[in-house]
Amino acid sequence: MELDAIGLKIQEEELGPLLRRSLIGLERESQRVMNTGILSSTDHPQSLGDRLKHNYIKTDFGESQMEFITPPIEGADNVVNYLDAIQQVATQNLPDNEQFWTLSSLPELPDDESKIRVAHPDEKGFLYRNKLIKKYGKKRQLFTSVHLNFSLSEKLIQALFTSEFHNYFDSYIEFHNFIYLKIGRKLVQNRWLLTYLFGATPIYNSNDNSINDPVRSVRNSELGYTNIDDSIQASYQSIETYVTSLKKMVQEGKLLSFSEFYGDVQFKSIDKNEDSLISNGINYFELSGLDVDPFSRVGIKGETIKFIQLLSAYFLMTPDLAEDEVDLTLLKAKQLNDKVAMEDPRTKSVTKNAGIKLLDELILFNNNFYLDDELKDELVSYKEQFEQPELSLSARINDQVINQSLVNFAMNQANLNKRFYQSQLNSLTGFNNYSSNTQLILAGLLKKGLRFDLVDDDGDVIRINGHLLQHGTISDLDSSILNQIVHDKQTLKKVLGQIDIKVPSGISVRSLDEAMDYYPDIVGKALVVKPRFVKSSQVTHIFRVAPTLNEYREAIKRNLLVDTQVLIEQIVVGSVYRFMMVDGRVQGVVERLPVSVVGDGRQTLAELIAQKNAKIGRSSRGPWHQLNLLEVERQTLETQGIIETTIIPRGSEAIIRYDNNFNAGASQNEVSGQMDDSYVSLIEDYAKRLKIMIGAFDVVIPNLYIPYDAKHADSLIVLSVETSPDLAINSFPNFGDKQVIADRIIELLQKNKN
Incomplete structure (x- = not known):
């Protein structure tokens, strides 16, 4: 040659x-x-x-x-x-x-x-x-x-x-x-x-x-x-x-x-x-x-x-x-x-x-x-x-x-x-290295014919109209400080409390001894025990009935195995809702439901779970995960007198987990049209204070139909703020009209040229 x-x-x-x-x-x-x-x-x-x-x-x-x-x-x-x-x-x-x-x-x-x-x-x-x-x-x-x-x-x-x-x-x-x-x-x-x-x-x-x-x-x-x-x-x-x-x-x-x-x-x-x-x-x-x-x-x-x-x-x-x-x-x-x-x-x-x-x-x-x-x-x-x-x-x-x-x-x-x-339908061929959120955004951009740049698939970052976008929701329009603290639940609660946003009372502990010192303060109260930094629904314990000393001790031990600190929070009574924000405005509201199955009078609990898992069929990059019967789930079912071979009566609901995290298998209903406007206005005010352009608020509201009453502290409690929420939660609700949040994000970035 x-x-x-x-x-x-x-x-x-x-x-x-x-x-x-x-x-x-x-x-x-x-x-x-x-x-x-x-x-x-x-x-x-x-x-x-x-x-x-x-x-x-x-x-x-x-x-x-x-x-x-x-x-x-x-x-x-x-x-x-x-x-x-x-x-x-x-x-x-x-x-x-x-x-x-x-x-x-x-x-x-x-x-x-x-x-x-x-x-x-x-x-x-x-x-x-x-x-x-x-x-x-x-x-x-x-x-x-x-x-x-x-x-x-x-x-x-x-x-x-x-x-x-x-x-x-x-x-x-x-x-x-x-x-x-x-x-x-x-x-x-x-x-x-x-x-x-x-x-x-x-x-x-x-x-x-x-x-x-x-x-x-x-x-x-x-x-x-x-x-x-x-x-x-x-x-x-x-x-x-x-x-x-x-x-x-x-x-x-x-x-x-x-x-x-x-x-x-x-x-x-x-x-x-x-x-x-x-x-x-x-x-x-x-x-x-x-x-x-x-x-x-x-x-x-x-x-x-x-x-x-x-x-x-x-x-x-x-x-x-x-x-x-x-x-x-x-x-x-x-x-x-x-x-x-x-x-x-x-x-x-x-x-x-x-x-x-x-x-x-x-x-x-x-x-x-x-x-x-x-x-x-x-x-x-x-x-x-x-x-x-x-x-x-x-x-x-x-x-x-x-x-x-x-x-x-x-x-x-x-x-x-x-x-x-x-x-x-729920993923974009060719861009599977990106998160489900980013795939939804990319699909919307391709459909509209709008230009974008693929910045980093490992970091899940793209650029639209001069703006960086990570995980489909974190943009350079957001408050940079908020992006740093949203993953730290305890710090976030402190920041929210300082600007008069109501949050659940609780404490962060670093050891079992410190947790046991705190026990007298929570005796007789319903609690959530969960990791502070690591997202892990499998070690999160929800005690809707006040835990015994031994139950409390074991929950702390399990959480310390996966994280350096443990959050202990009092349970707030009410339903949990996610308010999705784009351009500082509420674009959709879903009710987050506990992880459960509904009986048909014929199938056992195990069969109902297998049936639901088959229907989920989602990518691991998406918000929905398969249901598993591990220690937390078995304990929850045990309080209801249910085991795997129990045939659940027709129309009866078996609660597998009381928490409503999507990565634990929770589902959601779209309720934007039912939510009282007073809560929408309040959440948009919170977003303005926090300089949130794109994100989500998870809140507890006792009754979505009754207007917010500032005199009652428990009228609305903020559980968390997310700057990288799953877009598919609003796009694919179990009931109610889907809200295509990806389109709203594209429109926001298009009108805000860098």
Whole structure:
């Protein structure tokens, strides 16, 4: 394997790791089809908002032709996850009788082509699309694909320029452009390799009989999505000749605009201005026209992206084309790609030997320089596909053809995808490393098409409109001091008490001896004994009847095993409610219910618990946890004369735990409309004092219908304040209307630009 000057410098400076730091953005197109596989004629879903302003979901040529767009992201798996999340949101907003087509080739089309609806996002776009119809007809424009936007690590380019290549180029921009042109030229020259490995359209569609035998890729052939005029070819000799050649074709009327150039590699600037490519340099290139892979939920596998990254790195480090041969070489390469695209995928390719040779080079390159262990098996598999063409993607898809149609196969894949996404109602595919709160926020942002940044998945931090948001609720709009103390229950109570907010009386102890010294003060009183710093419902003891000395002692011991301090609080009589706050206003109120099951007169307690656990079925990152019968639960049930084998009478409630922590299995009812306004006003006043923009108050109220009376201290007692409450509690109540708190948080951050 021969390295050129750039390759040798990367090797000498040990810059190999930076080769894998490229940024990838994906654009995946997909047709909306009816459950029968016929192209949909319905409007773009209104629930997804304005497609012109949406950053992630737009329409392409057809009204049914959605386009999913990710921002540039480092890491193939990360960008696939992002695309997965966008597609989940889009799928969940489809009508029940629609799916997303899973092939680049066309679905069933209406016999009357005039019934194929053209997207009309605005007048300018509609006029442009109609001009395309006159040149290409509607069918060609309906082919879908995956576009890959690629940019190298700037650190890599800067390191190369600084260490060596400033001596050979007049400016950094000139060198920057050279790098991208070099990779782009080689990708165009070797486009046949991608067509062979990833071609996935063996037939046109069942309505068309223009192809008698299967091919590798109709989409990438002369019959597919390509410029119909063979003379349309950009010059890749330099960025100047590239821009000039395209401008000339527009002036001559061969192209309507730069957008009509369907070349395999297109150079892009951030501001989308062609002249900027010369003055400011290439920001990235777009590798267009990859067939949609129906065996991947998102239309492209992470391994495919990693292979293209490897291929780009290889082309960067190995000799370039001779400048005076570039255009002729690429013209011949286009002709070769057309030939490969039209080959029968079941037969060996004319490029078999060249493919095996190039893959051997790539295997060596990966082992010596690129060092991506995950690609080793893939590269061997790709090589085998040249020896055994029946293993290739297009051949495998062709095996699914029935009566010259792929409708059954495509719709089966579509059904699998839709069922999967519909099963993810309480989580966001691709962002499972984030908390359930953050997933709800991210899903809302993707649906609305609003930009955000993923700051840190370990810390569960994202950025919206310049604002940091942690756990979906902790934002930089909150009081910083409150964020520090909310996890310390005793300190929080002291702070609340200092601003005349009523809290339960209690004490914090550090040892059993200290707790026993306090016992005389609480004799005969109902108590809660719980850890001060650690959240653990399994050691929290609720004594609704005053504990005996031994019960009290054992509860303190258990808590000291998990925490350095123990809180001893007197129980407050009343029902517990959570007031959810956004923008300092109450946005929802739920009643927190004790952990319990209701009997049906037939099942035992154990069977009822198993039944409830099956219904919970929530992620461990969410607020709901499985019910367990441990020591605290058994003691609670024992006071009611209940054991695991007890059959609970129909309609009778068995209390498993008296506390109403969600992580202990508690449930909730939405009661916003029933809560007296006086309590809402009081809680909003508390939020103002504490400078809480987003958060929650857990309070005890004896009767939600009777107005607050300041003369009675127990009219409202604050148990705790949360700056990171679970949003799903309001979003998925057992009874009552759900309150989509995630939307309120997004709206708050949007109107408060940083």
